[in-house]
Every structure is written in C-alpha cells, then in structure tokens.
Amino acid sequence: MPVIELSMTGRPKSGRVVGIDLGTTNSLVAFMGDSGPAVIRDDSGNALVPSIVYYDNDERRLLVGEEARDRLITEPHKAIYSVKRFMGKGSADVQEDLGMVPFQVAEGSEQVIRFRMGERVFTPPEISAFILRDLRERASKFFGEEVTQAVITVPAYFNDAQRQATKDAGHLAGLDVLRIVNEPTAASLAYGIDNREEATVAVYDLGGGTFDISILKLKDGIFEVLSTNGDTHLGGDDIDNELIAMVIRELEERAGSSFDRDPSAFQTIRKEVMAAKHELSVRDRASMSFDLGPARGGEYSREITREEFEKTIGMLVERTLEPCRKALKDANLRPEQIDEVVMVGGSTRIPLVRRNVELLFGRQPHIELNPDEVVALGAAIQADVLSGSRRDLLLLDVTPLSLGIETLGGAVAKIIGRNSTIPASRGEMFTTWVDNQTGIDVHVVQGERELVQDCRSLARFTLKGIAPQPAGLPRIEVKFLIDANGILTVSARDVRTGKEQSIEVKPSYGLTDEQIERMLIDSIEFAEQDMKKRQVIEARNEAETVMRAAEKALADRADQLIDQDERSAIRNALAELRAATGTEDHRLIREKIQQLDDASRHLAEEIMDGAVLAALKDRKASEVTEG
Amino acid sequence: MITTQTQRTKSECTYCGAETESAHFCSECHSILTIAEGTDYFSFFGLPRKLSIDEADLEKTFYALSRQLHPDYFMNASAEEQQASVERSSMLNDAYRTLRDRVARAKYLLSLYGYKEAEKKAPPDLLEEVFELNMEIEELKAARQTADEDEVAEARAALEEALRSLDERMTRIDERLFALFEEWDRAADEAANEDKRKPVLDRMSELLSQRSYVHNLVQDIKEEL
Numbered sequence: 001m002p003v004i005e006l007s008m009t010g011r012p013k014s015g016r017v018v019g020i021d022l023g024t025t026n027s028l029v030a031f032m033g034d035s036g037p038a039v040i041r042d043d044s045g046n047a048l049v050p051s052i053v054y055y056d057n058d059e060r061r062l063l064v065g066e067e068a069r070d071r072l073i074t075e076p077h078k079a080i081y082s083v084k085r086f087m088g089k090g091s092a093d094v095q096e097d098l099g100m101v102p103f104q105v106a107e108g109s110e111q112v113i114r115f116r117m118g119e120r121v122f123t124p125p126e127i128s129a130f131i132l133r134d135l136r137e138r139a140s141k142f143f144g145e146e147v148t149q150a151v152i153t154v155p156a157y158f159n160d161a162q163r164q165a166t167k168d169a170g171h172l173a174g175l176d177v178l179r180i181v182n183e184p185t186a187a188s189l190a191y192g193i194d195n196r197e198e199a200t201v202a203v204y205d206l207g208g209g210t211f212d213i214s215i216l217k218l219k220d221g222i223f224e225v226l227s228t229n230g231d232t233h234l235g236g237d238d239i240d241n242e243l244i245a246m247v248i249r250e251l252e253e254r255a256g257s258s259f260d261r262d263p264s265a266f267q268t269i270r271k272e273v274m275a276a277k278h279e280l281s282v283r284d285r286a287s288m289s290f291d292l293g294p295a296r297g298g299e300y301s302r303e304i305t306r307e308e309f310e311k312t313i314g315m316l317v318e319r320t321l322e323p324c325r326k327a328l329k330d331a332n333l334r335p336e337q338i339d340e341v342v343m344v345g346g347s348t349r350i351p352l353v354r355r356n357v358e359l360l361f362g363r364q365p366h367i368e369l370n371p372d373e374v375v376a377l378g379a380a381i382q383a384d385v386l387s388g389s390r391r392d393l394l395l396l397d398v399t400p401l402s403l404g405i406e407t408l409g410g411a412v413a414k415i416i417g418r419n420s421t422i423p424a425s426r427g428e429m430f431t432t433w434v435d436n437q438t439g440i441d442v443h444v445v446q447g448e449r450e451l452v453q454d455c456r457s458l459a460r461f462t463l464k465g466i467a468p469q470p471a472g473l474p475r476i477e478v479k480f481l482i483d484a485n486g487i488l489t490v491s492a493r494d495v496r497t498g499k500e501q502s503i504e505v506k507p508s509y510g511l512t513d514e515q516i517e518r519m520l521i522d523s524i525e526f527a528e529q530d531m532k533k534r535q536v537i538e539a540r541n542e543a544e545t546v547m548r549a550a551e552k553a554l555a556d557r558a559d560q561l562i563d564q565d566e567r568s569a570i571r572n573a574l575a576e577l578r579a580a581t582g583t584e585d586h587r588l589i590r591e592k593i594q595q596l597d598d599a600s601r602h603l604a605e606e607i608m609d610g611a612v613l614a615a616l617k618d619r620k621a622s623e624v625t626e627g
Numbered sequence: 628m629i630t631t632q633t634q635r636t637k638s639e640c641t642y643c644g645a646e647t648e649s650a651h652f653c654s655e656c657h658s659i660l661t662i663a664e665g666t667d668y669f670s671f672f673g674l675p676r677k678l679s680i681d682e683a684d685l686e687k688t689f690y691a692l693s694r695q696l697h698p699d700y701f702m703n704a705s706a707e708e709q710q711a712s713v714e715r716s717s718m719l720n721d722a723y724r725t726l727r728d729r730v731a732r733a734k735y736l737l738s739l740y741g742y743k744e745a746e747k748k749a750p751p752d753l754l755e756e757v758f759e760l761n762m763e764i765e766e767l768k769a770a771r772q773t774a775d776e777d778e779v780a781e782a783r784a785a786l787e788e789a790l791r792s793l794d795e796r797m798t799r800i801d802e803r804l805f806a807l808f809e810e811w812d813r814a815a816d817e818a819a820n821e822d823k824r825k826p827v828l829d830r831m832s833e834l835l836s837q838r839s840y841v842h843n844l845v846q847d848i849k850e851e852l
Contacts, residue, residue: 222693388700391700422717423716481713481717484697484698
C-alpha cells in the first residue's frame, strides 16, 4: 500500500527515521536534527496533536487533532479519544472503561473492540493509524520528503497484544515501524544523564492513561533497564473521571434525580474538569462553571481548592507507589540507591504526584524537560541509532511480564521471566501423550499469576503434522523468542528429523494478517482523501499566485499592449479560475490555471518584451550618464 | 567423560564459505554468524566451564558483546544477518542472566552434564521441622479466622522464629554449595582429576534440591505472614 501512496504524493521517499510518541491524550513526532533531537511543530507552533479522531460518513470527512476535539461536544458520537486504552483489548477487558466514555461499541468486539463512528466501524489500530498518518504527513511536509520509517513508543508495561496493535497501527498508516520503544526508556535517552560514569535512574511516567516505572543502569552509553513495572490503566484520564464523578454526584444531589448521561453534557463536564485540573497544578484554587441547559439543571459553578483536589485523587496517586516498590525489589535496590529520578508524562505536573515521588525516593525528581515532549525526543534519538548513524548509545530493555505456557490442570509454567533483557528466548521440548498423536496444542500466556485463568491469554497454536509414533517419542522443540520490540515469535523444529515444523499462531487478542490487509485496502480511501486535500490546497495556492499576476498585468499595461477581445478573454479565464478555487476539485483548478495561462500568454510576452526594451533603455541611459 | 573444555567447534561461514572458529563474526568477511550447534552459555562468553566467575568481568563482556551483536546495529543488514543478530543477542542475554547468578549458573552447569532439574527434596534432618511448621501455619490461619489477636500474634512469633532458623540453614547450604564450586573448578583444572568430577556434580545436585526446598518453604511462610 505504501507504494501506491508514494506514487500519489510525488514527494521523494525519505531515508529519515522519525520518533513518534503515540499518547493517550496527545501524540507528537520528533527527529534528530544537527544540534540534537527536536519536535516537529505545525504552522501555529504546536507540537502536540490531540489523540482524537472524528469521522463523518455522510460528508466522508475525517478530522484528527484539534479539529476533532472541537467536535467532541457538538458531535460526540462521531469522535473517539483516548483510544490507546483500548489497544489490544477485547470488549470483556474494557467494560469499566466503556462506562466512562460515550463510545458506541459495534458487534463482534470480543477479540478486538470495534467502535462505531457515524455509519462506520473502526478498531483501535485503525483509529490510531489516523493519528499516525497525520503525524507522518506533518513530518513529510516538514522535510519535503515522504517519511516512511518510524520508531513508535509504548508504555513499558504494555503486553504483547498491545505492542502488536501499535505496530499494526503503524503499518496501517503506511509506516515501516523499525522499533517499538518503551516510553520511560526513551525518556531516559532524552535526559541522557550520562555525565557521570555510572548512574542508577528511576523514570516515573504518569501519562494520560498509563503509568510506568522503569529503573535503569546507565554506564558508558549503555542504558540497561533493570526492572519495570506499572499499570496500563492508570493516568490522567482516571483523575478526570474522579472529578467528573464528583461533579455528577453534585448535579444529582441538586436535581434530586439521576444524571442523564448525555454524551454532549458529559463532554462539557469533562472539558471543564480538565481545565480545572490543569489550573490546580499552578494555582491553589480553580473554578468550574458550565451550563447544561434547563433540562439538565442549568448552570453549574463551583470552586475547587487544591486541597480538595488532592483528597479526591489521593488514592490514584497512591496506586502508583506500589509498582515503584515492586520495581525496586525486582532490581534488588533500595530507594536511596537511586541516583536520579526523572518525571515523564503530563500528569507529573500535579504537585501531589511530585511530592509523593520525592518522598518515596528521598530526592527531588528531574522536571527540566517538557514532560509532554521528552518521550518523543528520546524516540528520535533511538531512531537515529537505528538509522545507523551512531553506535555510541545502546538501549537494553526488558520484557515487563513473564511468559508462560499452559500445563495440565490450567497451571502456568513460566518460560521467560519478567524483567528479562530482550531479545530473550527459550526452547521448550514438547511430546505426545497418546500413541499416534499427530498434533500438540500449545497455549501461551503472559502474566505473573500461577493459573492460566489469571494470566493474559496471548496465543494458541497447534504443532501439526507429527508422524504417528508411540506416545512420548516425538520430540518437537519450540523456540519462543521475544524480540527487541517485546513481541513474541514462535518457531518449531522436529528434533529427530531437524525439519522446521509448521505452526499457525492464533493471537487471542488482536488482528489477523488478513484483517490487516483488508484494513489497508480500506485505508487507501483515507490516503486518497489526504492526498486530495493536499492537492487541492496546492492547486489553490498556485491559482492564487497566477491570478494575482494576471490581475496586476491587466491593471498595469494591458490597455496599451493587447486588444479588447484578449482582455475580456483573460477576465473570463480569471473569473472561471476564481470559481474553480471554490470547489474541492484540484483537476478543475489545474485546468483553469492552464486556461488563464493560455489566455494571458500574449500579454505576458508583450510585457516581457517591454521589460527587455525598458531594461535596454535604462542601460543606455546609465551608460550615457556614466560616459 | 566429563570434559570441562570450552566447546570449540569449527564452522563454515554461510556468507563467504571461509572456515572460522566459533566466534561471533566470520574472521574473513566479518558477517555475523548463526550460532553453531553445541554452543553453550560458557563458550558463548568465551569462558571455561567453571563456577567461579568474576561478576564485574562478566558484565564488561556482556556490554562489549551487546555493542557488537544487538539488532539495533543490523537494521540495514541482510535478513539473514538480522536473524543471526537476534539469535545471538538473545543467547547473550539468556547466558548473562544465567551466569551472573551463582545458583542459576550451577543449575545450568548440571544441566550441561545431563542432570535434570531435581525434585525439591527436603533435607533429611528437616522433616520433623517441616511437619511442625505446617502445623504452625495452620494455627495461624485458624487464629486469623477466629480473629483472636493474641493467638495470631503467638502463631506469627513462632513462624518468624522458624523463618530465622531456615535463613540460617540457607546460609549453611550456600556455604557448602560454594565450597563445592571451588572443588569443581580445581577438578576442572586438573585433567587427572576427571574421576573426581562426577561426585562433585552429584553432591551439588543434592544440595541444590535441598536449597530449592528450603527456598520454597521460606516463600510459603513469608506469604502467610
């Protein structure tokens, strides 16, 4: 699919690798410049693209970012936000979340949740792909080259399915995803606290939807992750939800009846509490006020103090501390052995969060870099390493969760422990239980618990085509490999014959290759839309230039240089072009530009000749004066 | 025969065909090589099969090899080399994880000589104690159910005492285990001592299964507390 897009854009393909932070709340793209990593901003100087997508089926209109945000209140059923929380999830996983968002879930969401936007249904990877496509376009425009390679960050505590979903999103956006990098690890690269020989660093990353803690050892340019822990379900969104719940409680008390969960009213409240939350990071008090209309109790206005805010969110902040302690324990370190603490993610702006972190580690955390940008900057550094331009840095990351296989009775045999440096592998020998058995079923899970039912099902596969033999005789070696992206691949080999064994891995959650192919085909439509939009804009810009020139020529000298018929032909062509720029048809605009060009060619030539004569005359005059 | 020599397998470079010793890269064309059959964690690190390992040295080698083998540096290489890099660096990580931990290292050595991960076996003199411990755990559970604070405190104290004695036992097991490490290394150095090696491995295996048993017991008690 990228090939088709390339031929449509007309931009040369770029060899650059960009770094993308695909966030719950905001996303952004960065690159490695001559003087270090830098974020790419839009024309108005914004680096952050709100991770919000709007789709209108009737108008076939797709909006991403700020424009989509504007529709949250006016057309809440056509906009999706915080989609990262749903990546790699089935409907059963996200019941609680679904209660907090006004999204419409479509049929067939067991393995991959599907949201309805207008008439169409999209999966989280597709929605994320729209955001990625927007960032990719931003980067391509910036470089004047088609960017096709990227490093995308994910929360360190993301499981296999969530990582794969992110990679799928990149693929759908026409990106070759060179690496999935963990957000806290990327942040540590950006901070690059490596002016001392060796340091132990804790990265506390509280974002819009997820929490990560990673502990790293930095030595001679090697960033070795010792342990990581987290909660992929804890972030700014949860803080907002606490505040929204508080407001709704008050509205209900006042009205004496239960609150009607109208999506638009919900978005109004959400917008207001988010503004108050941001305010409370810099001031002691903030006010909220909005009007939900007479049917919903009319005006609401209230002041909230920081103290009250901290009491409301105290439990949530407390929940981040346990993963910190676990990570320390796994790294075999005490808090006082941490040399530096780095804060990442917008939610670390909250004073209560900073106080808690400072208390736990007994030192002031680093907040020098913009917590919204630091992950993308780090991704750009890693992108630079992967593009082959430097070998002075190396990230050694770990897998956040143990990998196991189901054994008899629904127990789990751990085969790769959590916090193992990746790539990590393990070979396991399988054999048959009954005579002449030709297939063996394997169920792979991720998690720390002892029973399959308490872990996350990752995939199932069958070792097929085993030659009929007495039970226990066949020896099939299965190699489990977690690659540098933290994604599992499985291969199998018959030990006796040495033959590769065919296996068909069915991911428990996530999209199949066929589904992705189909989505890619569907996404061409959007690529074409993007393309068209750009072609229209470019044609319009060119039309403006041509029209200005023609108008100027007409006004200046046309009366002396050409006759009445030619002048009116130019005026007609001008009017037609002007009308064409009002349409969305770039071909029509180009055609009319050509017409105006043709109509005004004679005039242009006359002007040119005149200009040449004038120039000659001037020269003569100057020669005369000089002489 | 129980050999302690580092495996030195000659292999052919798949790229240029040159015969090369089992290093990570072809000495002729410098391509990263697929892992030769029979490479173990010790040989991967270029170490003899000995149990005393300087951990600082091991780390240094780990970092140096990471810088040579990591997939990050093979993004523009051929698919075969990329695959070889993933395989080599995953083996490097697996080997480092195993060798840097003394107990894991000893278990791995045993596995190289065909010892199966032994059943957790109670040290003979511990059986009576284990019986008592289980009683105490049950008592604690019962006391918790009736919410009798005094009895809970009493049962806890008994278990904590038991935990201390188990910790001491663990220390003694480790001392004996590490003494065996030295014995193994000495036997490994002297070719004449080949017949001494098997008994050392047998004793090590026995100690390790006792250690696993005590370790599990300690975990169980800690969970109850």
